[in-house]
Amino acid sequence: MHPPAPNLDDGDVPPMVTCNVCGRVDCAGCDALPESKRLAPPIAWEAAGRLPDRLWVTALSSSTEPARTFGTLQDGRIGPAIGFALLAETLAIGSLAVLVILGGLFAAPQLSWRVLKSPLGLAGVAGIVEALAVLMVALHALWGLCIELGALAPSKSHLRQGLRFGLYACGWDLITSPAGVLQGLSRRGLVRAWGPIVAAVRVPRLALRAYVQDCRRLEPAEQRRGNRLSVVVLGSALLLLLCALLGIGVHYAEWLFAQTFA
Numbered sequence: 001m002h003p004p005a006p007n008l009d010d011g012d013v014p015p016m017v018t019c020n021v022c023g024r025v026d027c028a029g030c031d032a033l034p035e036s037k038r039l040a041p042p043i044a045w046e047a048a049g050r051l052p053d054r055l056w057v058t059a060l061s062s063s064t065e066p067a068r069t070f071g072t073l074q075d076g077r078i079g080p081a082i083g084f085a086l087l088a089e090t091l092a093i094g095s096l097a098v099l100v101i102l103g104g105l106f107a108a109p110q111l112s113w114r115v116l117k118s119p120l121g122l123a124g125v126a127g128i129v130e131a132l133a134v135l136m137v138a139l140h141a142l143w144g145l146c147i148e149l150g151a152l153a154p155s156k157s158h159l160r161q162g163l164r165f166g167l168y169a170c171g172w173d174l175i176t177s178p179a180g181v182l183q184g185l186s187r188r189g190l191v192r193a194w195g196p197i198v199a200a201v202r203v204p205r206l207a208l209r210a211y212v213q214d215c216r217r218l219e220p221a222e223q224r225r226g227n228r229l230s231v232v233v234l235g236s237a238l239l240l241l242l243c244a245l246l247g248i249g250v251h252y253a254e255w256l257f258a259q260t261f262a
Contacts, residue, residue, distance in 0.1 A: 043058060043069070043073075043080075043168065044057040044058045044061065045057075045058040045080060045081075045083075045084045045168075046076070046077075046080050055084065055088065055174075056183060058084060058168065059088060059171030059172075059175050059180070060171070060175065060196055061171075062168050062169060062171035062172060062203070062207070063171055063172050063175045063196055063199050063200035063203050064195075064196050064199045064200075064203075066203050066206040066207035066209075066210045067210045067214065069168070069207070069210075070165060070169075070207045070208075070210045070211040070214075070215060071210035071211065071213075071214035071215050072214070072215060073161065073164060073165055073168070073215050074161075075160055075161045075164070076160075076164060078160060078163055078164065078167075081163065081164045081167035081168055082137070082167060084167065084170065084171075085137040085140060085141075085167040085168070086133060086137055088170045088171055088173060088174040089132075089133035089134075089136045089137050089170050089173060089174070090133040091174055091177070091179045092133075092136075092170075092173045092174045092176075092177035092179060092180070093132045093136070093177075094129050094133075094179070095177050095178040095180075095182070096177060097125060097128070098178070099178050101125070135241060136170065136173065137167065137170060139234060139237065139238070140166040140167055140170050141163050141166045141167055142166070142230075142233060142234060142237060143169070143230050143234060144162035144164070144165045144166025144169075145159060145163060145166070146162075146226060146229045146230035146233050146234070147162050147165070147166075147208070147211070147212065147226040147230060148161070148162030148216075148226070149162075149226070149229060150222060150223070150224075150226025150227070150228070150229045151218060151222045151225070151226065158216070161215075161216070165207075165211050169204070169207060171200075172200045172203055172204065175196055175197060175200040176197055176200045176201060180197065180200075181193070181197060184196060212226065
């Protein structure tokens with residue numbers, strides 16, 4: 001007499017088991033591997049799928065799951081990270097520009113309509129948006145580089161990985177922008193839309209800690225040097241950029257006013 005067959009749920013199909021470390025169902029067992037060889041959760045932007053889905057999933061995970069996104073960030077290609085950062089910052093600053101234009105229509109309707117009807121005016125607004133997006137991406141990348149250079153040891157400085165950290169951190173700006181608010185309201189509703197936005201405002205410190213401690217395993221002294229270097233470099237860069245933007249903005253406003261009302 002044969003023993004009875006085991007009673008499996010769902011029609012003799014065993015339940016799906018996922019790895020506690022990487023979350024994959026086809027994992028051979030991350031717990032048994034050395035820590036340096038464990039699989040990390042992939043960045044959604046670098047996976048297959050529709051571009052809008054990959055963009056928003058990556059921005060949300062960088063804002064709400066800093067330990068998962070940055071604590072296990074792998075070294076990889078810079079190109080996809082730059083593409084994500086440029087698109088995220090362009091949407092963020094572009095949506096802010098739209099909000100400013102709508103405010104201008106109420107505050108100064110005649111001037112705003114003249115600018116919007118002028119091809120030079122529209123081109124100027126688009127140029128400003130893209131220039132600011134590039135500047136924000138550059139600042140984020142510079143932050144990531146400073147964190148790595150703070151180690152002051154060539155064998156421990158992973159500049160490409162630091163760049164990826166800074167570039168994927170641009171997702172925070174997208175989530176907190178008018179475009180991020182609109183996306184949250186349309187996808188999660190009025191009540192649940194604000195959770196990721198609040199998390200994105202608070203995430204920089206948590207993400208930095210996850211990256212330098214969990215991902216890079218930097219010593220406390222190395223972390224302090226990276227923080228000091230980033231404060232000095234980014235502070236100087238912001239001051240120079242502010243002076244340059246003020247000068248360019250004044251000259252551009254004079255030129256645009258003359259062209260629009262000529």
